[in-house]
Amino acid sequence: MVKYFQKHNSYLFFIKFSAWLLFFLFVLEVFTRSFIMETPSEHFIPGLGNIAVDNSVTVNGIEGFGVTHFLANGEIITPYQSGVPVVVLGDSFTEGGQVSDNKKYVSVAETILHDRGVSMDLLNLGYSGRSLPDYVYIAPYIKKTYSPAIVVVQLNLADFVESFDKTKENYFVRNEMSVELMHNEAFSTNQLVLRNIVRAISIGSLVRYKFKSINLIPEQQLRLLAAGSPNPGDSVPVKRAFDPNDVEKQINTLKDAYSDVELVILIIPGVPIIHDNTPLLEDEKENSLIEILDQIPGLHILYPRNSFIELYTEHETFPRGFYNTLPGVGHLNSDGHFVIGAALADYLEGIEK
Amino acid sequence: MNFVSVEFFLLFITVLILLALWRNPIVRKIIILCASCVFYAYWDWRFLSLLIIVTLMDYYISVKIHSLNDQRLKRNWLIVSIVINLTILGYFKYFNFFIDTFNVLLKSQGWMLHEFNIILPVGISFYIFETISYVMDVYKGNAQPANSLLDYAVFVTFFPRLVAGPIMRASQFLPQLYRGLQFSRENFFIGAQLFVQGLIKKIVVADSVAFLVDSVYGNPALFSSSTVYLAVFSYSIQIYFDFSGYSDMACGVAKILGFDLAVNFNFPYISQSITELWRRWHISLSSWLRDYLYFSLGGNRTGRLRTYVNLMVTMLLGGLWHGASWNFVLWGGLHGAYLVFERFFRNRTQSSQPSINAPYSWFKSLFVFFIVSITWIFFRSPSFYVTKVVFYKILFVDPSGVSWLYFPAVLSSIVVVFGGLLINTFKISFEKITTISPFSVAFLFSEYVFVLLFFSTNISPFIYFQF
Numbered sequence: 001m002v003k004y005f006q007k008h009n010s011y012l013f014f015i016k017f018s019a020w021l022l023f024f025l026f027v028l029e030v031f032t033r034s035f036i037m038e039t040p041s042e043h044f045i046p047g048l049g050n051i052a053v054d055n056s057v058t059v060n061g062i063e064g065f066g067v068t069h070f071l072a073n074g075e076i077i078t079p080y081q082s083g084v085p086v087v088v089l090g091d092s093f094t095e096g097g098q099v100s101d102n103k104k105y106v107s108v109a110e111t112i113l114h115d116r117g118v119s120m121d122l123l124n125l126g127y128s129g130r131s132l133p134d135y136v137y138i139a140p141y142i143k144k145t146y147s148p149a150i151v152v153v154q155l156n157l158a159d160f161v162e163s164f165d166k167t168k169e170n171y172f173v174r175n176e177m178s179v180e181l182m183h184n185e186a187f188s189t190n191q192l193v194l195r196n197i198v199r200a201i202s203i204g205s206l207v208r209y210k211f212k213s214i215n216l217i218p219e220q221q222l223r224l225l226a227a228g229s230p231n232p233g234d235s236v237p238v239k240r241a242f243d244p245n246d247v248e249k250q251i252n253t254l255k256d257a258y259s260d261v262e263l264v265i266l267i268i269p270g271v272p273i274i275h276d277n278t279p280l281l282e283d284e285k286e287n288s289l290i291e292i293l294d295q296i297p298g299l300h301i302l303y304p305r306n307s308f309i310e311l312y313t314e315h316e317t318f319p320r321g322f323y324n325t326l327p328g329v330g331h332l333n334s335d336g337h338f339v340i341g342a343a344l345a346d347y348l349e350g351i352e353k
Numbered sequence: 354m355n356f357v358s359v360e361f362f363l364l365f366i367t368v369l370i371l372l373a374l375w376r377n378p379i380v381r382k383i384i385i386l387c388a389s390c391v392f393y394a395y396w397d398w399r400f401l402s403l404l405i406i407v408t409l410m411d412y413y414i415s416v417k418i419h420s421l422n423d424q425r426l427k428r429n430w431l432i433v434s435i436v437i438n439l440t441i442l443g444y445f446k447y448f449n450f451f452i453d454t455f456n457v458l459l460k461s462q463g464w465m466l467h468e469f470n471i472i473l474p475v476g477i478s479f480y481i482f483e484t485i486s487y488v489m490d491v492y493k494g495n496a497q498p499a500n501s502l503l504d505y506a507v508f509v510t511f512f513p514r515l516v517a518g519p520i521m522r523a524s525q526f527l528p529q530l531y532r533g534l535q536f537s538r539e540n541f542f543i544g545a546q547l548f549v550q551g552l553i554k555k556i557v558v559a560d561s562v563a564f565l566v567d568s569v570y571g572n573p574a575l576f577s578s579s580t581v582y583l584a585v586f587s588y589s590i591q592i593y594f595d596f597s598g599y600s601d602m603a604c605g606v607a608k609i610l611g612f613d614l615a616v617n618f619n620f621p622y623i624s625q626s627i628t629e630l631w632r633r634w635h636i637s638l639s640s641w642l643r644d645y646l647y648f649s650l651g652g653n654r655t656g657r658l659r660t661y662v663n664l665m666v667t668m669l670l671g672g673l674w675h676g677a678s679w680n681f682v683l684w685g686g687l688h689g690a691y692l693v694f695e696r697f698f699r700n701r702t703q704s705s706q707p708s709i710n711a712p713y714s715w716f717k718s719l720f721v722f723f724i725v726s727i728t729w730i731f732f733r734s735p736s737f738y739v740t741k742v743v744f745y746k747i748l749f750v751d752p753s754g755v756s757w758l759y760f761p762a763v764l765s766s767i768v769v770v771f772g773g774l775l776i777n778t779f780k781i782s783f784e785k786i787t788t789i790s791p792f793s794v795a796f797l798f799s800e801y802v803f804v805l806l807f808f809s810t811n812i813s814p815f816i817y818f819q820f
Contacts, residue, residue, distance in 0.1 A: 210810055328755075
């Protein structure tokens with residue numbers, strides 16, 4: 001009898017404990033979802049790949065704070081929905097999850113153009129994780145769905161390096177004279193359900209993100225610190241293998257994919273940037289990239305480096321970094337988006353004229 | 354080994370299982386001693402020998418002192434112990450500092466000495482102070498020698514407080530050891546709460562704030578005056594949360610094993626004077642300095658002027674204890690000067706009671722926080738050059754630069770400073786929950802989830818590990 005009650009009580013304890021725990025976890029989930037991280041569920045669209053489901057929302061409070069609203073085809077909402085269709089493709093810089101929808105550079109450019117009486121409907125199809133091979137892969141879908149007059153493809157130095165990563169959904173393989181697009185069909189659907197389950201619980205996603213981005217100070221550095229070496233926060237720069245010979249091949253493949261539309265390449269400047277607590281205003285690799293791109297005929301290149309440098313030298317503001325991350329590092333903040341948006345508006349207006 | 358590591362978690366679980374399996378007190382002490390050795394040797398096994406030498410030497414010297422009747426001989430053995438301990442500490446911690454200083458002073462004469470490649474053994478300042486206090490207590494008759502070498506070895510090497518304190522007296526620790534390990538659900542529950550409280554302080558608050566502090570002190574010239582001010586205040590938050598977080602974790606681990614460690618912090622930033630601050634900040638060190646250094650120098654019983662000198666000497670050496678650098682000496686000297694200043698005016702006004710008038714006490718607490726934060730600049734700066742640039746910024750000599758009002762630092766500063774003032778005004782006390790209920794267990798569990806969610810990804814070593 002005593003054993004029965006003891007057992008009964010422990011069950012009751014466990015049930016009450018579980019109820020309280022679920023309550024606390026629910027509170028944490030609501031807080032996380034509202035202020036820190038909410039990732040949208042994805043669905044697979046043939047020809048477009050995995051993309052945020054229609055009318056879904058992303059909340060990003062880890063780097064800056066922004067709420068992004070997705071429409072059909074992963075299109076991000078912009079202030080105007082009329083005019084000549086201009087598709088803007090890009091990665092997380094174009095998605096701009098770190099700022100609100102109307103501060104993303106595509107929205108800024110569209111607003112400036114409409115204020116100037118230029119009727120262009122800029123369609124923001126930026127999506128985090130996309131790279132150059134993805135833009136080639138989705139070209140037929142984009143042309144068929146939107147019939148754009150102009151396609152803006154936002155790139156940065158990393159795009160030309162990551163294109164050959166075989167673990168991605170789309171990637172390039174080097175040939176003698178060109179690069180060939182490869183599509184990993186299984187990748188698109190295999191992990192989708194699993195990823196959506198993880199994405200559905202924000203506290204799970206946040207823990208996963210935290211452990212992925214953890215920056216442990218190695219034991220070696222601890223010893224140096226003990227020996228009097230200052231600044232434990234110094235990071236070791238990662239060497240990236242940038243091959244200038246690949247640039248032209250990749251751009252030609254992109255040009256072929258969008259042969260019947262006006263193609264604008266927007267390069268997000270990598271400078272000014274903070275490295276080892278020092279602002280860097282020059283990036284030799286990026287300079288060589290721009291030199292190569294300038295030599296490719298029939299290509300519109302937009303590279304607002306000078307505006308970025310001016311932002312720092314004249315206004316002591318970096319185009320990257322937020323109130324909760326290091327200035328000069330990471331994604332574009334609202335100042336960076338504004339500079340890019342203004343430059344894009346000028347450029348598109350010039351093309352239109 | 355760091356408390357915030359998988360290795361420590363595995364070690365601790367193993368220790369708990371072994372202690373649960375063996376109930377013989379001697380076997381349990383051996384288990385704790387072995388765990389402490391593993392804990393220490395994981396960092397660098399070579400320095401375990403140093404720990405063993407210090408332990409053996411001080412144990413046998415204390416036994417010898419206790420057995421002697423001749424006061425003069427007792428005193429000689431005490432001096433031998435202190436000299437050897439301080440020589441070990443001096444060699445590992447201050448040798449290169451003296452060579453550096455020597456080189457600076459005699460550079461013009463063309464003299465130059467080469468520095469040695471000496472690694473500072475983790476925790477040396479803490480366990481040397483513990484062994485010195487033990488021998489002095491035995492000498493003065495304030496404590497009996499440990500019952501056995503095993504007991505003394507457990508006292509010196511007890512892993513929860515081996516590398517960064519709290520600095521314990523033998524008279525506080527040994528009776529708990531003789532009583533035996535006391536496992537209980539209540540101890541486990543309170544210990545787990547203390548540990549998670551320390552985790553939150555360290556890896557959620559201190560490490561988040563460290564991101565700003567490390568960046569600004571890495572290149573203060575890059576940032577605006579407002580940002581540098583924020584970094585200066587944030588370092589006050591960082592060092593408090595880092596060290597008190599470590600102390601809480603150490604107390605939590607010890608509590609699970611059934612030991613009560615000394616309280617190290619008692620809301621230092623609500624202090625209304627620097628004197629009060631030192632009664633609330635790193636209490637185990639400040640009380641050690643008071644009992645074994647300040648009182649040994651004569652304390653305040655040798656005249657007013659001598660009292661001031663004693664205060665200055667104590668604080669200068671206290672500064673030097675933190676690190677082999679003139680910045681630390683300067684930091685200690687400034688605190689000594691503040692204490693002398695306060696004592697001088699306290700003598701004049703004969704008023705040492707803290708004010709209970711809320712606005713005035715808030716003003717005093719804020720002023721003390723400001724002074725302490727400014728003084729921390731010397732402590733945190735890696736060089737005099739950085740100290741100079743930081744002062745240029747906060748004195749608006751060069752106010753330009755990038756403004757970065759780093760949100761976690763702003764939030765922490767506001768919460769800590771104004772939270773402290775409210776705690777002080779309304780006399781709020783925080784007690785650990787001792788009743789095990791579904792609510793309290795679920796709440797504790799949720800706190801661990803909170804840590805998993807909001808820890809800073811820039812994990813840095815505990816600041817006091819370097820001392």
